[in-house]
Structure formats: C-alpha cells, structure tokens
Amino acid sequence: MRALLATLAAAAGILLAAPAVAQAPMLGEAETRRVLAHGPWPPAPPHDPSNRVSGQPAAIALGERLFFDRRLSGDGAMACDWCHDPARDWSDGFARGVGKATLDRNTPALWNVGLQRWFGWGGGHDSLWSQSLRPLLEPREMGGSAAQVAARVRGDADLACRYRQVFGQAPSSMDDTGLLIATGKALAAFQETLVSGRTPFDDFRDALARGDAAAMARYPQDALRGLRIFIGKGSCSTCHVGPLFTNGEFADIGVPFFLARGGVDSGRHEGIRQVRGSAFNLLGPYNDDPGGATRLRTRHVELQHRNFGEFKVPSLRNVARTAPYMHNGALADLRDVVRHYSELNEDRLHADGERILKPLRLDAGETDDLIAFLSTLSDTTPPFRRRVADTCP
Amino acid sequence: MTLAGAGRPMGLPVVGAGVLTVLAAAAAAQACQPSLAGEAVRVLRAPAYAVAYRTEPRDVAVGAPFAIELAVCAAAGAADVDTLAVDAEMPAHRHGMNYRPSVSAHGDGRYRVEGLLFHMPGHWRLTVELRAGARVERLADDLQIE
DSSP: OHHHHHHHHHHHHHHHHOTTSTTOOOOOHHHHHHHHTTOOSSOSOOOOTTSTTTTOHHHHHHHHHHHTOGGGSTTSOOOGGGTSBGGGTTBOSSSSOBSSSBOSSOOOOOTTGGGOSSBTTTTOBSSHHHHHHHHHHOTTTTOOOHHHHHHHHHTOHHHHHHHHHHHSSOGGGSOHHHHHHHHHHHHHHHHTTOOOOOOHHHHHHHHHHHTOHHHHTTSOHHHHHHHHHHHTTTOGGGTSOTTTTOOSSEEOOOOOOBOTTSSBOOBHHHHHHHHHHOTTSTTSTTOOOSSSGGGHHHHHBOOOGGGBTBEEOOOOTTGGGSOSBSTTOOBOSHHHHHHHHHSOOGGGSOOSSSOSOOOOOOOHHHHHHHHHHHHTTOOOOOOOOOOOOSOOO | OOEEEOSSOTTOOSTTOSHHHHHHHHHHHHHOOOOOOSTTOEEEEOSSEEEEEEEESSSOOTTOOEEEEEEEEEOTTOOOOOEEEEEEEETTTTEEOSBOOEEEEOSTTEEEEEEEOOOSSEEEEEEEEEEETTEEEEEEEEEEEO
C-alpha cells in the first residue's frame, strides 16, 4: 500500500511539475487515486472454488460445446448463443431477450461474467454454474428439463466422452440432477474465459500509474473530461467502482420496473428470495468449496425493503457495444443513458439521506464528453472463433 | 483501498461523546486493555468497556467481504458482556450494508464477525453494540473507504 501511495505521489508530482507537456491532464491527488482504482486490467483469471472444474481446459472445451448445442433445449432449436451471440458481444441487441416468448429482462453481455458474484439483474443466482442452469429449464427460454438434458448428453458419443474426461464418470452412471449440475459447471468454466481485453482507458490508467505524460496525452481530451465527470460530479464511480466498473451489488437508479405483461419486476427483492429458495445455491450440497468463503455472501445477505426495485450495477467494460441498456433494455443508446442520469426524477428515488444520485443537468458538451469516456472502455478483442470440434476420442 | 480513521480521533466513543465521556474513556483506558495483538488494531472505548478490533483482510476493498477479529474487556466493576453485535452504515446516505454480519464468540472476550461488505466508497460508521445485563453500550468507529 505504501509503495502504491508513493507511486501515486510520484505520478501526481509529475503531472503538476510538467505543465509544458501538451495538455497534460491536471488530475488532482484524489482524482488520480480514483482513476487508478479502475485498474489494473486484465485481472487474474477468474477461478470459482464452488466449481471443481473451474479453469480446467477439458471443462472449458466441454462448456464451449454445450454453449452452442441446440439439442439441450426442449425442442432442439435453441442454444445459449441464441441470445448470447458471440458476434453481438454475447448479447442479442434486443431490448428484452427473446426465447419461446419475449422475456422480461435485457440479455446481459457475458463479458467478465466469471468475475461477478451475483448473477442476473436481480442477483437471483449466487454462482455462474447455477445461473447457467436457469435457461435450460425455464419454459420461456430453452424449455428443457434435467431428464432431457441428461438423455441428450448420454446419447452423444463426443459429449459422453468429454464428461468422462472432465468429471471422471460416464454420464450413464450419473443421475439426472448430477448431470444437470455438471452441465452448469462446464458451461461456467467456458464462460469464465470470456474476459474482455485492454482498452484505451486502461492504457491511460497505466500511463498515469507510471507517470508517463506522453502516453497520457494520447488519451482523447473529451474522454478525459468525461472521466473527470465520471469520478467527480457524476459520482458514477460510487457504484461503478473498481477495474470492472461495478461494486457487484444492487441499486435503484430510477429505471421504471413495471413489466410489459403487467405487474412489477421487484429486482433484488425477488432475487434474494430466489437465491434463498434455490436447491442449487452455494449453501447447498452442490458447492464444491470445502471452505466457507464462497458461502459468505449467500449466508449473510439480508432482505430489506429498499431491495425492491434495485437492480445489479452492470459492469461498464465494452458498454458502448452492448446497447440497449438497463435491466429492461429501455434505453436505446448511451446518449439516452446519460440523459437519464442528467434528468433523473428525484421523486422516483427513495433516499433517506444525502442523495448519491442527483439530476446532473449536463450541458451538450459534458454529455458528449461522458459518452466519449464510456466509449474508451471498449476493447479490440478479435471476433470469437469456436475452438472445439467433435473430436473426443 | 485503505482503511483509515476519518474525522474523529480514534478511540473516541461516538455515542454521547462529551467532555465527561472523554475523561471517563481515559480512565477506562487504564482500567482495561483488550487482548488483541498484531498490526492495524483499532481500539474503541466506552466508560466501562474497551473493544479492540482488526479487519481481515487488513485493507478493506469496496464490494469485497471482510471479517473482524475483536477483543472486548470490561473495566473493574463492570459486568461481563453477554452479547455483542456489529453493524455498519453510511451516515451521509443513511443506509446500512446489504449483509447482516454474524458473530461467533470464542471465549475470553474474543469474537469473530463475518459477512461484512462495504458496497460503496466513502464514509462508513462501524458500530459495536455490547449488552451486559440491562446495560447497552454502543461504540463506533468512523472509516473512510476508497
């Protein structure tokens, strides 16, 4: 920590001492600290102790096969990539997901999903593997069943071979539930590999850390002004914190939560109840972690009145490419998002104390700057290519 | 992300802070010394009790669960503590945590509190509530989380 502080001081010192550098950003000490907190990137590869095959190459390969395998759905027509399309940043471009019917929520991009701790907009799942079971069973999504998934896996030579390699057991000797859980864990192992790449923001952040004014100057001026709004008067980094640009928790930012089909989406309130009621949660028998760390959040999460209408704070990495936005896809582009924060309806937000969210009343220039900043959170990862063929011996 | 005292000098009880309390706290400081060794231990004092604690991990990060190791002592003549509870809130925003910490007693005034998580940067107030018979004592510490 002390070393980091020394670096910070050095970086700040260089900034102050070098006004001659063309338009060197004049970030104060607190601003510098906040910017640095949004890195470094990439992080250590995700590893999930609740999933014993997390990180294993054979499990990742099996998970990739399953992710694109339409036979896992009830009618054999839909796989995960129906909605989480690699060519669309693992989302679908629709406001709300479209399966057998239109769903209530927006399909999240799956970038960096392995680094999250709550899954779904309401955090209705506490592990990536249990979240991955939901679409298999949900009638409006893939509409299958444990028995059906198990039958498909047992009947396919390549899949059966891979399960044996990964789980040390032939699918024919595993019961339906055991096979379903195994399927979720292999799917999770694959999704953990979807880590987004470095971005112009990361280059700026690292240049700031090293005090490299020349490299810092390459960051666009409008993005830099937007960054200062983000960490400053916008208070955006209060919730969109850290390298992932999310605290991994939930908040109400005044997005309406009425459902198109009637009723309301209570978001986190329902999410907590769902997690607690799930046979597949981390407090149950399918958690492979002998230690207690993976159980901490689920054991201690508290259902509170204010959870009603709270939704997960989404990561902002690659956000410019994953429109439309919010849990219900109600906002079409980043300009709409910035307008939302700029014109917030305070009466909609229940806050007892000092408000974190206030209407920002940004002018046109500030709006453009904030959008420019958000656009520097996009990587240039080459398009995804499927790596795994039907080759298990 | 460092845990650092904000505003109030460390060890000053927030509840009912006043000259008398400060004097009493000073007296209590001599009267009882909670047994918690190691680095980065913070000490909170009320007239009859003192609490020493440290967080695990030492640096608390936004959005990451942490635990607290805690030692309590009672000044001469004060009743032993029956129960202890820990909570935290952001006074400026008047909201607490999203998690309810659990406390396990390990004897000799030692406790371990698990399941704490600060979900936003800023000023958090950690409170330790001690119950000894009918008496309730609240101690607080102000923390700046970045």
